[in-house]
Amino acid sequence: MDLAEIDHRAFDRVAAAKLRGLESVLPRLSAAADHGKLWYLVAAGLAVTGRPSLRRAATRGLIGIALASPTVNIVGKQIFRRRRPLIDNVPVVRVHRIPRSPSFPSGHTASAVAFAAGVAMEATGRTALPVAGLAAAVGFSRVYTGAHYPGDVLAGAASGLAAALVTRLIWPVSAPAEVVPLERSVESVDPSGDGVVVVVNGDDGIEEQLRGELPGARFESSGELEERLERAAGAAKVLAVGGGDGTVGAGAAVALKHDIPLLVLPVGTLNHFSRTLGIETVSDALNAYRSGNLSRVDVGTVNGVPFLNNAGFGIYPEVVRRREKLERRLGKWPALAVSTLRALRHTSPVSATVDGHSRRVWLAFVGNCTYRSHGTVPTTRAHMDDGILDVRVVSARRGLGKPGAFAAVLTGSHRLGYEKWAARSLNIEPSADRLLVSHDGEISGSAPPVVFDKHPKGLAVFVPAP
Structure with missing residues (x-):
């Protein structure tokens, strides 16, 4: 017995199954998932909660759909061109709408799993499990309504999971840094807030x-x-x-x-x-x-x-100022692209000696502790007590000009002038009388020399209990 025959027999068994109470529910659920409508609704519900983690979960889920849907529907179906199942044995009450497109893989399932897996990367189990259950129900409904063979659904699920994993390359998963607790907790913390x-x-x-x-x-x-x-x-x-x-x-x-x-x-x-x-x-x-x-x-x-968090100079202060105004509306990476383009329009690289080396710097990022993600404006850190300054610089290269600087900021390409290193301190001697520096979103002018340094484990902060 080959795989195709196993798939057909599994489809026939589902077609013969009578699930009381679901005869009308599953077809409606399948219809709700047409063109991703169900997931856009769930994403909106997560976004309006106001919790940053749930907004990130909704965004990652939608990015997953944006990757999975065209991959499956435009590429996968055209490569395999499998015929849809015969629905003679499927009760009419279940049949929603049989698409004319090829059957393999299931696009509905790919979108459902991509969204659910994206949500699971950012949200807690309390949110992720119901969404995953809804995605599983959508996948089953595609077989139950006669639209797909079980093998189509499994392939769609694999495609959706792969798309969700690819989102991690585009946008690193947000996770708290590992923080080392003090040897003691605060003595006599008063729940009323006394002190x-x-x-x-x-x-x-x-x-x-x-x-x-x-x-x-x-x-x-x-x-x-x-x-x-x-x-x-x-x-x-x-x-x-x-x-x-x-x-x-x-x-x-x-x-x-x-x-x-x-x-x-x-x-x-x-x-x-x-x-x-x-x-x-x-x-x-x-x-x-x-x-x-x-x-x-x-x-x-x-x-x-x-x-x-971080400090910087060159066009960095202007990029930060503009990006923060746009980030809520456009998202991090589109806001970065727009703000970088605008900041580059009327600026020139900063001439400075950086730890004894002469450079013409378009952008310099100095992070408090090592950031996990690549690029000139990373966001996540694994530790908050490593004693390191994370230095990332885009230097001017001959013949590249502003287009090269723009590409280097967005891609973090070494060929275009991007460099990264770790330091305990950093000494900057600008050629100008003052250097415009951004630190945690605040912008000020600093007279040379400009020294970046650290207070290792200098600040006691309250953190969630492990």
């Missing part, structure tokens, strides 16, 4: 929520941010800072100065540092505080000014 002083930048609604969650905490709400942080740190056992990466970076500088633990409240537009710690919501932060679980993480510095 906590809170500084929130620009979100009164969150402050009201925190007053309900931490009735014993103090709040510094008046004055400039720097003044509020200094007053808070002087009176706090724990400094809680709410805002984006720039605000949290300012809070980290004060916490480092006063040697007190920092509680990060992710309420800003971009929260890369808190996400790296595994804190995506205010609830995550409060749970980390109540667990009393502390870790020590590295802090980078540029001329003594701390940064938690």
Whole structure:
């Protein structure tokens, strides 16, 4: 008995099966998955939750569909051109609509598995398992309604899984960094927040929520941010800072100065540092505080000014400024492409001596700890305590000009001038009187020399309990 005969017999058994209660449900489910409509609806539901992990799950799932669907429908079906099953034995009530396209592989199943696998890479089991169950039901419905042989569905599932894995090459999976806990937890953490002083930048609604969650905490709400942080740190056992990466970076500088633990409240537009710690919501932060679980993480510095994520110069400050405005609307990589193109239009490379080597630098990225992904603007880190500065530079090459610089920024090609190395410190001597430097989204001018350095394991932060 060959595989084709096994496939036909399996189809006949499913056609003969009578699943009470599913005679009308599965055909409707199969119809809902036409042209990916079901998955677009699920993706919208995940996106409106407001949780960054679920928005990433929805995006990765849709990228998987964008890869799987044309591969299966345009390439796979045209190569194999298998006829659809004969549906003489399939009850009429089940038959939805038999497509005219070839049968192998199943496009519905490929899209379903690509989406479900993409969601599973970013979301917890509580979300991933129901989506996976829905994808399995769609795959079974394609056989149950007579549209496909079981072998078509298995091949579609394999194609969808492969597409989901390819998304990891395009966009690395977000995962918290590994953080080493302190030998002790915070003693006598008060669930009411006694000893906590809170500084929130620009979100009164969150402050009201925190007053309900931490009735014993103090709040510094008046004055400039720097003044509020200094007053808070002087009176706090724990400094809680709410805002984006720039605000949290300012809070980290004060916490480092006063040697007190920092509680990060992710309420800003971009929260890369808190996400790296595994804190995506205010609830995550409060749970980390109540667990009393502390870790020590590295802090980078540029001329003594701390940064938690990354710093840079050349067109990097302008790219960051423009990208942050576009990222929510376009996504990371389209926003990077648009912002790089706009930043290059009216700029020239920066002439500088970088650790004793003369260079003409289009873009320089300096990361606090080693980033996992390739390229000039990576996003994820495996560790927050490795003592390393991750340096990535795009230098000007003769004959390439701005088009070459643009391509180097987007592709990270060594042939186009991209270089990467690890350092404990970095010394920059620009030819100009001042060098424009970005650090955690904040932009300032620095007089030479410009020195990037580290405080290894210098900052105590609350992290989720392991």
